[in-house]
Amino acid sequence: AQSVSQHNHHVILSEAASLELGCNYSYGGTVNLFWYVQYPGQHLQLLLKYFSGDPLVKGIKGFEAEFIKSKFSFNLRKPSVQWSDTAEYFCAVRGTNAGKSTFGDGTTLTVKP
Amino acid sequence: GAVVSQHPSRVICKSGTSVKIECRSLDFQATTMFWYRQFPKQSLMLMATSNEGSKATYEQGVEKDKFLINHASLTLSTLTVTSAHPEDSSFYICSARDVPVGDTQYFGPGTRLTVL
Secondary structure (H helix, E strand, O other): OOEEEOOOOEEEEEOOOOEEEOOEEEOOOOEEEEEEEEOOOOOOEEEEEEOOOOOEEEOHHHOEEEEEHHHOEEEEEEOOOOHHHOEEEEEEEEEOOOOOOEEOOOEEEEEEO | OOOEEEEOOEEEEOOOOOEEEEEEEOOOOOOEEEEEEEOOOOOEEEEEEEEOOOOOEEOOOOOOOOEEEEEEEOOEEEEEEOOOOHHHOEEEEEEEEOOOOOOOEEEOOOEEEEEO
16 A cells, blocks of 8 residues: 655744755655645645656746655655745545546645744 | 535435435546545544446445446436435545546535434
């Protein structure tokens, strides 16, 4: 079975601070990895995804994530956050042979202006 | 990008009644659709995976007779909550996957169900 662990439940930052949200997964095979964002009152949107190739993937709005296979991690980063980044962030994993994704519990990011 | 719509966005019903939620992929064909349930301050819990033209695959612990899923076309899936009870009150989210192109899941805006 696949599982996802997000270590930070709630992160509070000031604008321009750097962000790193942790995500670790458990799965006994090759995976696809995703980060989704849910802005207040809006639906889930894909931030970025990793399928194969370069383990450092860049997504929308200046976000990036690095897949470290040896650590089963896929941490999300942004060098300088903005107030508009306030949202809920979800990491998800999907086995390449599985049809379904498993989501982490989410991290609430609050950016203070 | 691809758009997934859900209808209704919000529904309030009496205990014992049934509620149908529609999920549509607006500009792509979705061979596979997923239904999730999200509790406040919690993650998405996958309820079932729906493949067009075949029976849905339910996750462990999800009652298939209570949560009826129909995926009649490549752009429409429906979730019917039968004989709803207050504990069924939740946020229901559908997702469609544009297999084989892109292989990305697109999420609907969700439906808030409140059972009185």
